[in-house]
Amino acid sequence: MSSFQVEEAMAAIGRAIAKHRVRCGISQLELGRQLGVKDEAMSRLERGVVTLTVDRLVQLADIFECNVADLLTQGSHRTTDQARYVSQLLGKLGTDDRTMVVEFVERLAARLAHR
Structure with missing residues (x-):
């Protein structure tokens, strides 16, 4: 996978996270609190600037009551x-x-x- 493809995938995952957050009626601030991260880190996560760990993806899936795969595939181009x-x-x-x-x-x- 090229660095461009990785960046594109991270941006798509960030958009999926933002979509789930809005669907759940959670603000960025509140989600950041639940994850134990600051506001700017939450913004960077949703913009796809940060590479997520599997642990973080699992935390997000638990908060959103969805599968980890949902976060990974919603923005996919496959x-x-x-x-x-x-x-x-x-x-x-x-x-x-x-x-x-x-x-x-x-x-x-x-x-x-x-x-």
């Missing part, structure tokens, strides 16, 4: 990771809403493939 994430999102919807989303994605993908 097709299989993206498909897994979309599947999780669809799993939260009812049958009619899932059908509508799938039809929308089919139309959008067809349109974008012709560009």
Whole structure:
């Protein structure tokens, strides 16, 4: 993995952390307190400037009540990771809403493939 790819992955993980934090209604300050880090460190973490340890990822997953894999794959550019994430999102919807989303994605993908 090139240094650019590592930086890109860390930024994606940071965005996933920020998304989970907001979803849980936790401020950066509060999350920092729970992790035992200062405000600036929390900001750097969400910007992907800091390389996370496995221990820190586990702590975050516990706080957000999600899997560590969720934090690692939500920002991934790998097709299989993206498909897994979309599947999780669809799993939260009812049958009619899932059908509508799938039809929308089919139309959008067809349109974008012709560009």
